[in-house]
Amino acid sequence: MKNYIACLILGLVILEGCQSKAEETSKEDAPQKTTLVNAVAKETEVQKVTNDAAAILAKKEVPILCYHNIKNFDASAGPMTKVYSVKPANFATQMKALSDAGYHSILPDQLYEYLVHDAPLPEKPVMITFDDTRGEQFSIGAAEMNKYGFKGVFFVMTVSINRPNYLTSDEIKKLSDDGHVVAAHTWDHHMVTKYTGDDWNTQLVKPKKKLEDITGKPVTYFAYPFGLWNKEAIPKIKESGYDMAFILSTKRDSIDPLYTIRRIIVSGTWSTEGMMRSIESSFDK
Template structure:
């Protein structure tokens, strides 16, 4: 009987030993080998001014008023006002031609870091805070999934026929870009002393308060700029500034980005041809 018990105990011992040795042993080295080392992201190298100027320009349209006017209206009105029906026709023409709207952050990354843009990019911008830019402009663009850039004069906010704080916030929340256009549209070339704070810093802070996002873009009133303004604009926290269809600065092209005013005198066909001609080269 004792012999039988002894044989059984030996059998159990060997069975237990086999089960123990069947479990693989994981060493510290083995665990380390299974952990993948995160790859370091390549550091982006920014283009210099010459490389930015060499990039093909993106068409940037500039609208002001969108409303009807009579044949007897003055030339200034006709130049700066596009009739609602014509604006609608122009947006449709852009969509039919295969254009895709882009926003300033996309333009910045394209110019500075060579990031890709959609096929046939266009930027659609609005100056001077007019109310119809929201009620007509944004509504019409929405039909084609276009987004726009709205350059706001903060002195005009909440005045009759101008954008309200609620409309500005809604434009931003809907994916459009809100940008600065000074406090009261005084020419940058005449600034001095406290003007920089009044016209650049405070409007930026006011708009950021309304939309809860950084304001990074600025449009010069009348498209006029000078070399003295650019350091002040940079110091105020803007990344790009926009002129009209004049020559860009060879030192600071990001602060002299060109736009084209869309005249109310133009047919849609002429607008399309003017856009293609204005932005047909890289200089």
């Protein structure tokens, strides 16, 4: 019995010694492991691609659709109404067609990472955007996209918020909370090519702040009214805190392509098949 107890005590002493040795070894190895992890992280950070303007322009463009009004109109409607308005039934058909064709909606953050850092995109990406703050973009547009898991970008001109037939502050907040992106479209839709003096603050800075106050999120994307831009506007847009700016279907700037991202207006005169063909023909690089 005494021998048994002696052996048991000896075993416990040896076990304790092994545990102490293991703990000491672990403590000695910890700094080396931390150093290795930091080195790998640093190497990964160093290897992250940052594309210049030429590399961005060389990348395949992502189709970006631009909607304005979603409302019914008849044959007597003027040409501007017919171009800038898509009937609700047609909008629904177009969203279904995109889904059936295997398109996946993406948002500006994803586009930025793809263009600048070569981040991957889903197969057949498309961006769905809305200009001018119309109320049916929430009641019809977002509701229809939700059926297919699509998320969109809503470019808001802040002068219209809470006016009849326009988006309310609550709707804008709801869109943001639901995963859509709320972005700026100036205060009152004056073209940036005409700005002087305090116009930049009125049209770029203040709307950004107002939308951030509503959504509680940074607003870092901007769409030019009428799609019109000039080189003089780009530095002002950068200074105002925007990371990308969106035009329509004109040529991109060779120096600042991130501030001339192309979109196409979806015309109310197009059939769904015509809209799908336009995606391919307009962004066929």
